[in-house]
Amino acid sequence: xxxxxxxxxxxxxxxxxxxxxxxxxxxxxxxxxxxxxxxxxxxxxxxxxxxxxxxxxxxxxxxxxxxxxxxxxxxxxxxxxxxxxxxxxxxxxxxxxxxxxxxxxxxxxxxxxxxxxxxxxxxxxxxxxxxxxxxxxxxxxxxxxxxxxxxxxxxxxxxxxxxxxxxxxxxxxxxxxxxxxxxxxxxxxxxxxxxxxxxxxxxxxxxxxxxxxxxxxxxxxxxxxxxxxxxxxxxxxxxxxxxxxxxxxxxxxxxxxxxxxxxxxxxxxxxxxxxxxxxxxxxxxxxxxxxxxxxxxxxxxxxxxxxxxxxxxxxxxxxx
Amino acid sequence: xxxxxxxxxxxxxxxxxxxxxxxxxxxxxxxxxxxxxxxxxxxxxxxxxxxxxxxxxxxxxxxxxxxxxxxxxxxxxxxxxxxxxxxxxxxxxxxxxxxxxxxxxxxxxxxxxxxxxxxxxxxxxxxxxxxxxxxxxxxxxxxxxxxxxxxxxxxxxxxxxxxxxxxxxxxxxxxxxxxxxxxxxxxxxxxxxxxxxxxxxxxxxxxxxxxxxxxxxxxxxxxxxxxxxxxxxxxxxxxxxxxxxxxxxxxxxxxxxxxxxxxxxxxxxxxxxxxxxxxxxxxxxxxxxxxxxxxxxxxxxxxxxxxxxxxxxxxxxxxx
Numbered sequence: 001x002x003x004x005x006x007x008x009x010x011x012x013x014x015x016x017x018x019x020x021x022x023x024x025x026x027x028x029x030x031x032x033x034x035x036x037x038x039x040x041x042x043x044x045x046x047x048x049x050x051x052x053x054x055x056x057x058x059x060x061x062x063x064x065x066x067x068x069x070x071x072x073x074x075x076x077x078x079x080x081x082x083x084x085x086x087x088x089x090x091x092x093x094x095x096x097x098x099x100x101x102x103x104x105x106x107x108x109x110x111x112x113x114x115x116x117x118x119x120x121x122x123x124x125x126x127x128x129x130x131x132x133x134x135x136x137x138x139x140x141x142x143x144x145x146x147x148x149x150x151x152x153x154x155x156x157x158x159x160x161x162x163x164x165x166x167x168x169x170x171x172x173x174x175x176x177x178x179x180x181x182x183x184x185x186x187x188x189x190x191x192x193x194x195x196x197x198x199x200x201x202x203x204x205x206x207x208x209x210x211x212x213x214x215x216x217x218x219x220x221x222x223x224x225x226x227x228x229x230x231x232x233x234x235x236x237x238x239x240x241x242x243x244x245x246x247x248x249x250x251x252x253x254x255x256x257x258x259x260x261x262x263x264x265x266x267x268x269x270x271x272x273x274x275x276x277x278x279x280x281x282x283x284x285x286x287x288x289x290x291x292x293x294x295x296x297x298x299x300x301x302x303x304x305x306x307x308x309x310x311x312x313x314x315x316x317x318x319x320x
Numbered sequence: 321x322x323x324x325x326x327x328x329x330x331x332x333x334x335x336x337x338x339x340x341x342x343x344x345x346x347x348x349x350x351x352x353x354x355x356x357x358x359x360x361x362x363x364x365x366x367x368x369x370x371x372x373x374x375x376x377x378x379x380x381x382x383x384x385x386x387x388x389x390x391x392x393x394x395x396x397x398x399x400x401x402x403x404x405x406x407x408x409x410x411x412x413x414x415x416x417x418x419x420x421x422x423x424x425x426x427x428x429x430x431x432x433x434x435x436x437x438x439x440x441x442x443x444x445x446x447x448x449x450x451x452x453x454x455x456x457x458x459x460x461x462x463x464x465x466x467x468x469x470x471x472x473x474x475x476x477x478x479x480x481x482x483x484x485x486x487x488x489x490x491x492x493x494x495x496x497x498x499x500x501x502x503x504x505x506x507x508x509x510x511x512x513x514x515x516x517x518x519x520x521x522x523x524x525x526x527x528x529x530x531x532x533x534x535x536x537x538x539x540x541x542x543x544x545x546x547x548x549x550x551x552x553x554x555x556x557x558x559x560x561x562x563x564x565x566x567x568x569x570x571x572x573x574x575x576x577x578x579x580x581x582x583x584x585x586x587x588x589x590x591x592x593x594x595x596x597x598x599x600x601x602x603x604x605x606x607x608x609x610x611x612x613x614x615x616x617x618x619x620x621x622x623x624x625x626x627x628x629x630x631x632x633x634x635x636x637x638x639x640x
Contacts, residue, residue, distance in 0.1 A: 027464070029468045109407050113400075120459065144349070148351065
């Protein structure tokens with residue numbers, strides 16, 4: 001199903017989120033306005049705010065509050081992307097130059113801070129203390145996830161576990177917050193909040209697994225970055241980890257990771273692109289998809305529930 | 321008066337703030353703990369949390385909530401320092417190496433984000449929506465203040481105005497937030513909140529003016545940075561601006577600023593160190609001090625009011 005069809009039940013709310021984002025970029029300072037437009041009008045899929053809006057529609061809700069929370073979620077996501085790109089010195093994101101590559105790391109740091117501030121402002125405007133606390137906790141998890149000391153990881157047995165923890169903090173926690181905060185703002189019962197947290201986590205994990213598969217299978221022109229970009233930066237994601245689990249003695253891939261000798265990058269990528277490895281990755285993503293769908297069973301049947309099922313299926317099948 | 325005497329009415333509260341900061345640094349990850357201890361146990365004067373505690377003591381107050389807000393204020397301040405040092409590529413702060421100089425800019429960006437998150441968590445734990453909104457607005461002001469397009473500034477007439485706006489956003493706004501949030505958390509009447517906002521602004525402005533004077537008059541060993549450090553980075557602060565107002569045709573200082581030719585730095589500093597210029601700067605700082613004291617007239621006579629008067633006098637007379 002197309003995203004536009006999935007988003008049908010929340011079309012009005014998403015349009016309001018876009019208005020909020022446009023208003024956020026509409027500031028007096030021409031330079032700041034230019035930076036904000038660059039990162040907020042970027043053709044993003046708006047999956048996280050959509051999740052907030054859908055999660056908030058199971059019980060009685062005030063659309064204005066939900067839209068504020070959804071806007072906060074998208075701004076928080078954007079802020080973390082701007083800082084991530086700065087930290088990683090990334091040149092492009094979704095095929096467009098990053099803020100740090102165009103205007104330098106210093107401006108990118110300040111822009112990210114500004115986006116955090118605006119996100120906090122929208123979260124506070126819900127006047128819902130619990131939702132605000134979720135928001136603060138999410139930023140704690142995301143920033144600390146990247147700050148744990150890098151452990152020397154050729155402990156193969158713990159590699160997959162570390163990877164799940166890492167993408168849990170990096171990606172899934174914002175999906176959790178998006179779903180949970182929508183449920184909280186609309187005063188859902190505790191059981192529903194908990195179910196939507198589970199859904200958000202499993203959607204986020206499936207989403208990131210597919211991202212990490214696409215890093216090996218996607219087309220450069222669609223992804224806006226070269227194939228194997230993660231591996232080329234020494235980042236070990238699920239396909240590489242499963243390859244190493246199956247072929248612990250493969251010297252080419254191990255050597256590449258150990259020495260980061262770029263002339264072997266292409267060969268290493270080709271080995272990891274083995275169909276059985278990628279199939280296994282996809283099956284693990286499907287497991288997260290199934291758990292996401294299962295967690296929705298506790299929620300009343302509704303157009304939102306159908307949309308959330310379609311959203312996780314979309315995430316599993318996407319090509320970029 | 322010594323700070324320890326000024327802080328006498330809030331000794332218990334400040335000790336609780338220190339406990340909160342120590343607890344914040346006490347995390348499982350040894351690397352993150354090390355970074356946090358580096359920036360939180362740094363012998364800072366804790367003026368901002370002291371201001372929150374003093375501002376909150378004029379009417380009925382819950383010490384626990386005030387302490388949470390004061391902790392949030394100090395963490396927000398620390399976060400902005402960590403990012404400022406990263407943006408400016410500063411090597412030392414208060415004579416100690418900066419996080420970015422010891423561990424690199426990437427870690428410093430993430431550490432600042434983590435501190436913002438912890439600050440937001442403490443602010444949210446007051447469960448006071450208005451105080452949380454003040455908190456979000458303050459971060460907006462601080463980050464956007466640095467992001468306005470740098471204007472080519474040899475428009476002498478507007479230089480002082482721009483400087484006041486800049487230090488208002490950079491420094492005074494956090495003093496405003498510290499005082500205002502203390503008053504809000506303790507449910508002070510609107511007139512008192514407004515008076516404490518004014519006090520915070522004027523204290524913050526006096527504080528920054530003295531900082532900028534000390535940049536020219538302080539001893540390197542006490543300041544932990546070389547004399548004229550601002551000027552050497554091309555930052556025009558009040559002493560330089562007053563010098564240019566009085567001697568608009570002085571070619572040495574103008575040329576230094578225009579060309580940043582470091583071999584003339586010492587000579588430029590010596591010119592700006594003219595006693596009449598520094599005296600005039602000090603008088604302007606005194607004007608802010610007087611306005612700060614005047615704003616306190618609307619508040620009931622109390623040990624807090626005496627301490628706030630002593631605090632602004634301390635700020636005016638400090639040597640580092």
